[in-house]
Amino acid sequence: xxxxxxxxxxxxDFTWAGAGPFGTKIFSDFGADVIKIESSVRLDSVRTGGPFxxxxxxxxxxxxxxxxxxxxxxxxxxxxxxxxxxxAHDIVxxxxxxxxxxxxxxxxRLGMDYETVRRIKPDIVYLSMPxxxxxxxxxxxxxxxxxxxxxxxxxWSTGYRAxxxxxxxxxxxDHAANPYHAAFAVLAALRHRRxxxxxxxxxxxxxxxxxxxxxxxxVRCAAEQxxxxxxxxxxxxxxxxxxxxxAGDDAWCAITVATDEQWAILAAILGGAAMAERFASVEAxxxxxxxxxxxxxxxxxxxxxxxxxxxxxxxxxxxxxxxNARHLIEHDRQLAERDYWxxxxxxxxxxxxxxxxxxxxDGERVELARPPLLGEHTRDVLGDLLGLxxxxxxxxxxxxxxx
Amino acid sequence: MTGETAxxxxxxxxxxxxxxxxxxxxxxxxxxxxxADLGAEVILVEPPExxxxxxxxxxxxxxxxxFLNASKKSIVIDEAAQGATAALERLVARSDIVxxxxxxxxxxxxxxVAAIQPRAVVTAISPYGMTGPxxxxxxxDLVLQxxxxxxxxxxxxxxxxxxxxxxxATMVGSIYAATVTAIALADAERTGRGHVIDVSxxxxxxxxxxxxxxxxxxxxxxxxxxGAGTRDATEDIFPCRDGYVFLASPLSLGASWxxxxxxxxxxxxxxxxxxxxxxxxxxxxxxxxxxxxxxxxLFTAFTMERDKETLTAEALARRIVMxxxxxxxxxxxxxxxxxxxxxxxxxLADGSAxxxxxxxxxxxxxxxxxxxxxxxxxADAGLTERAG
Numbered sequence: 001x002x003x004x005x006x007x008x009x010x011x012x013d014f015t016w017a018g019a020g021p022f023g024t025k026i027f028s029d030f031g032a033d034v035i036k037i038e039s040s041v042r043l044d045s046v047r048t049g050g051p052f053x054x055x056x057x058x059x060x061x062x063x064x065x066x067x068x069x070x071x072x073x074x075x076x077x078x079x080x081x082x083x084x085x086x087x088a089h090d091i092v093x094x095x096x097x098x099x100x101x102x103x104x105x106x107x108x109r110l111g112m113d114y115e116t117v118r119r120i121k122p123d124i125v126y127l128s129m130p131x132x133x134x135x136x137x138x139x140x141x142x143x144x145x146x147x148x149x150x151x152x153x154x155x156w157s158t159g160y161r162a163x164x165x166x167x168x169x170x171x172x173x174d175h176a177a178n179p180y181h182a183a184f185a186v187l188a189a190l191r192h193r194r195x196x197x198x199x200x201x202x203x204x205x206x207x208x209x210x211x212x213x214x215x216x217x218x219v220r221c222a223a224e225q226x227x228x229x230x231x232x233x234x235x236x237x238x239x240x241x242x243x244x245x246x247a248g249d250d251a252w253c254a255i256t257v258a259t260d261e262q263w264a265i266l267a268a269i270l271g272g273a274a275m276a277e278r279f280a281s282v283e284a285x286x287x288x289x290x291x292x293x294x295x296x297x298x299x300x301x302x303x304x305x306x307x308x309x310x311x312x313x314x315x316x317x318x319x320x321x322x323x324n325a326r327h328l329i330e331h332d333r334q335l336a337e338r339d340y341w342x343x344x345x346x347x348x349x350x351x352x353x354x355x356x357x358x359x360x361x362d363g364e365r366v367e368l369a370r371p372p373l374l375g376e377h378t379r380d381v382l383g384d385l386l387g388l389x390x391x392x393x394x395x396x397x398x399x400x401x402x403x
Numbered sequence: 404m405t406g407e408t409a410x411x412x413x414x415x416x417x418x419x420x421x422x423x424x425x426x427x428x429x430x431x432x433x434x435x436x437x438x439a440d441l442g443a444e445v446i447l448v449e450p451p452e453x454x455x456x457x458x459x460x461x462x463x464x465x466x467x468x469x470f471l472n473a474s475k476k477s478i479v480i481d482e483a484a485q486g487a488t489a490a491l492e493r494l495v496a497r498s499d500i501v502x503x504x505x506x507x508x509x510x511x512x513x514x515x516v517a518a519i520q521p522r523a524v525v526t527a528i529s530p531y532g533m534t535g536p537x538x539x540x541x542x543x544d545l546v547l548q549x550x551x552x553x554x555x556x557x558x559x560x561x562x563x564x565x566x567x568x569x570x571x572a573t574m575v576g577s578i579y580a581a582t583v584t585a586i587a588l589a590d591a592e593r594t595g596r597g598h599v600i601d602v603s604x605x606x607x608x609x610x611x612x613x614x615x616x617x618x619x620x621x622x623x624x625x626x627x628x629x630g631a632g633t634r635d636a637t638e639d640i641f642p643c644r645d646g647y648v649f650l651a652s653p654l655s656l657g658a659s660w661x662x663x664x665x666x667x668x669x670x671x672x673x674x675x676x677x678x679x680x681x682x683x684x685x686x687x688x689x690x691x692x693x694x695x696x697x698x699x700x701l702f703t704a705f706t707m708e709r710d711k712e713t714l715t716a717e718a719l720a721r722r723i724v725m726x727x728x729x730x731x732x733x734x735x736x737x738x739x740x741x742x743x744x745x746x747x748x749x750x751l752a753d754g755s756a757x758x759x760x761x762x763x764x765x766x767x768x769x770x771x772x773x774x775x776x777x778x779x780x781x782a783d784a785g786l787t788e789r790a791g
Contacts, residue, residue: 005589006589026583049655051617051621053621054621055621063620063621064617135742137739138737140719141726142718142723142725146649146651147651150640150649150726150727151726151727151729151737152734153733155649156728160559160565165640165647165728166565167557167640169558169628170553170613170615174613175611175612176611177574180578181578182764184437185763187586188441188585190589195419195420196415200767201766202766204763205743205765208740208743208762209763209764211745214568216467216570217569218470219466219757219760222757222758222759223465223751225732227730230568232565232566233554237464243565245563252549254545254548254549254566255546256543256546282461283461313540313541316541320549321550322549322554322555323555326619329619335605335606335609337536338534338606353617353620357610358602358603358610361587361599363601
């Protein structure tokens with residue numbers, strides 16, 4: 001399906017890099033008109049970041065950019081020029097949402113701050129998502145996704161053992177908490193506008209958003225008044241749980257024994273009635289965690305990860321091979337059966353691969369439209385939306401406003 | 404501002420008038436929370452003993468219950484009791500959104516739920532989705548992080564893949580469910596036609612793997628834990644006098660790198676000269692194990708003479724991409740969060756007041772509130788009456 005659920009919504013989208021565009025992509029995927037306003041002088045870092053088609057770099061060849069910008073339009077404008085700014089204001093006048101993820105002050109310098117925008121469009125929904133919020137003593141601290149992990153305690157908490165932080169291997173807050181909290185806030189603001197006629201200013205501090213993603217742990221820490229040791233792959237409440245090495249090159253299986261019944265089954269598979277009885281209670285299993293981990297590990301090490309996972313799942317124990325991207329794309333039967341992967345044609349990327357939005361809607365997949373080439377829609381948007389003539393567009397182009 | 408109530412919140416809030424029936428059990432609980440904080444009436448249906456997180460001892464998790472169920476109402480329905488199905492159906496009939504989860508009521512009856520209230524958005528959250536060979540497979544948060552591909556991405560290469568802490572499969576699954584539900588609600592309210600959404604947590608996780616899917620598809624490389632060969636020498640955690648800092652100053656963040664080296668030169672630290680040598684302008688070399696080890700030695704010699712506070716203050720002043728690696732408890736005294744009044748005080752079930760995360764987004768007008776998670780069945784009387 002190509003849903004039109006948001007076809008009455010237009011975004012003037014100034015977001016760039018990872019977290020911002022991922023959050024506005026869900027709007028274009030559901031039919032909103034998302035006009036990405038970008039610059040060919042100061043390029044979106046993800047356009048230049050790769051991975052690239054055939055490993056050849058180019059502003060329209062980045063798979064990372066593609067995955068964050070499906071279905072959007074691209075308009076290039078020199079926002080430092082007076083005419084570029086005037087055109088951007090005209091786009092804003094026709095938009096419902098203005099979105100950005102620059103640091104504090106950047107939108108002011110572009111003449112696109114909330115007060116200015118609200119004068120142009122009084123009921124605008126205005127999304128800012130700087131790292132640490134718009135005001136305060138550390139508002140200007142620079143960061144990437146991993147810096148957000150660091151400041152929030154998520155990095156500290158991701159590790160194998162106490163006092164040895166490892167952190168998430170990706171810029172995780174950019175790929176889940178922050179884009180989707182932002183999208184949820186914009187959707188709520190749009191409903192608020194339908195109810196009241198008033199717009200809304202959304203100041204999303206990516207640090208505060210990410211803290212909510214570990215909110216349960218924060219409440220626990222506040223109540224207990226100390227930092228618990230890092231759980232690693234284990235659990236404070238269940239055992240055994242872990243990621244166990246299997247036969248083969250860098251092959252692993254995740255296993256959780258959540259109940260006493262599951263333990264009885266696992267103990268039978270491992271081959272010991274005595275073991276089943278000795279560790280029958282979760283308290284006993286938590287107390288003997290490393291001993292049990294060695295037993296499970298020894299059993300798993302002799303088998304392929306797929307076999308380990310399949311054996312346990314069939315017996316009713318939560319287990320899964322630790323999948324990498326290649327496995328998910330080429331071998332995961334569940335994702336294949338549910339048509340999770342899409343190939344979308346693109347002039348420079350060919351038929352490259354995309355993950356579908358991770359749900360089926362009324363039994364169908366949301367079909368993605370390809371991401372835009374840099375500046376591909378500049379003339380169309382300015383002509384169709386703003387009514388500029390070809391002569392005027394030619395003049396602006398010659399004057400260097402489209403860059 | 405006009406029209407505010409005593410608590411500072413507007414009478415009209417984004418989800419005012421929206422009724423959410425929350426039949427989730429674990430992985431979907433945060434979705435209803437997001438709607439509840441913005442004005443929806445979210446009714447959590449619990450079994451007579453309450454959800455597992457309410458229990459004492461190892462079964463329970465009071466903090467998780469308090470966080471994921473704030474702002475909701477609770478009613479008790481004993482699925483085994485006579486009339487339970489009819490009571491649930493009456494609740495469905497008055498709802499705009501119904502959240503289902505595998506293992507909870509009505510998960511196997513999605514079509515019937517949709518038939519009872521055709522204008523509603525029915526969102527079913529499950530580990531692997533409602534269809535496919537894994538539809539019924541047992542799962543846990545850790546197992547879903549493995550099956551979705553994110554466990555693979557973290558950890559050290561010489562050690563096992565490392566999962567993310569604190570139920571991230573729950574958080575990722577819930578937030579995708581909440582956003583698509585909000586989108587479907589906008590359409591349902593416009594057209595009068597509801598929707599059925601089938602959310603797979605495995606797919607949600609596989610959707611949040613940074614660029615790993617494209618790295619394989621376009622360049623046939625597998626993104627793997629440790630970052631060897633892909634992360635710049637500076638992108639890492641480094642020890643300092645009283646803990647750790649995280650730095651990121653690859654050449655693509657050139658201003659940060661130049662400022663960092665200039666700082667070390669300015670204070671006369673020998674690492675400044677070493678890092679000024681030509682080889683540090685070679686992007687490719689900076690990805691090697693040799694560069695990583697070399698940088699670690701040089702930079703740690705500098706950071707070990709300083710504490711987190713000083714390093715952060717200098718990073719701020721000198722525009723260096725670096726921040727403290729905070730413990731969870733340190734966020735309670737973080738000056739930026741304190742300035743913004745982020746943490747709130749919320750009363751737990753035992754009567755104690757604790758710091759509680761404020762909103763994930765600051766909204767103006769102020770339409771966000773979080774009230775304490777409900778006592779078991781605290782909304783029974785009112786809702787039974789209305790539902791009946």
